[in-house]
Amino acid sequence: MNERSTDLIERKLLESILEGELQPEESLLSERELAIHFQVGRPTIREVLQRLERDGWISLRKGMPPVVNDYWQSGNLMTIVRMIQMYENIPIHFFQHMLELRISITPAYTKDAASNHPVKVISLFSNIDELEDDPKSFAEYDWGLQLSLARLSPNPVYLLLLNSFHDVYPKMAEIYFSDKIHRMISRKYYADLLHSLLQNDLTVVERITREMMKTSLDLWRKNKG
Structure with missing residues (x-):
């Protein structure tokens, strides 16, 4: 798995959430569609989505596309860390x-x-x-x-x-x-x-x-x- 690809994709999705392009309760593309969109394999997308769920940004749903969380309500300390790392988008x-x-x-x-x-x-x-x-x-x-x-x-x-x-x-x-x-x-x-x-x-x-x-x-x- 290309770790750099996962970092870039994660950052892109976080930018969309922080800038309001993706709103709470809005569904993301499916894992397959995200893989096509970013031109990577599905394991790479799966790793990104698991990271985002771990840090409170999204919720994964079996058989359905992930949904964006209200990070102020569902986030944790790692949510703060990631926001700070993306200083220009806070x-x-x-x-x-x-x-x-x-x-x-x-x-x-x-x-x-x-x-x-x-x-x-x-x-x-x-x-x-x-x-x-x-x-x-x-x-x-x-x-x-x-x-x-x-x-x-x-x-x-x-x-x-x-x-x-x-x-x-x-x-x-x-x-x-x-x-x-x-x-x-x-x-x-x-x-x-x-x-x-x-x-x-x-x-x-x-x-x-x-x-x-x-x-x-x-x-x-x-x-x-």
Whole structure:
């Protein structure tokens, strides 16, 4: 089996789903018709369809063509990974959903990290005064900060989730930090967070982190609205 062919066909079908050419509950061509369309053998198509079903994109039906799923309802962690790998095709509202998710999880893993490894968390801000005032520097610093905080949390699932966004988070962050006001707000947040860490006030750590995540979402909505 030509593995490269399976990758190309899978990507083409995913593009059609993400771009709305294939809608939920719409039937795909049959396995035989897909093989003819893509000029490959049926085993190649079968492998592609099995991958798509595994990741929640479609449902296979015995004796009938596969049907497209609503991936927001039937997807899983691998669905997120594949969406991120296809960055240029991700629906714009996906980014908003990501920012909404941060409101829930970022305060939690930040507080956990500060509670379990206060000195190590404080050390993450040791070079904050040297942070260059440009989008790329802020994006790299913020991504590194989030990864480190999640890594210092005793719950390993947080880091698994963040690792899933490895390819897209820095790109999103660089777009976000292209606005100087956003950089100013984040710099103040880093300073306030460090102050609360030095005071060992975990309640404030959690509160200001949640407030910053909400602010980031509001700013993103404003810019994309």
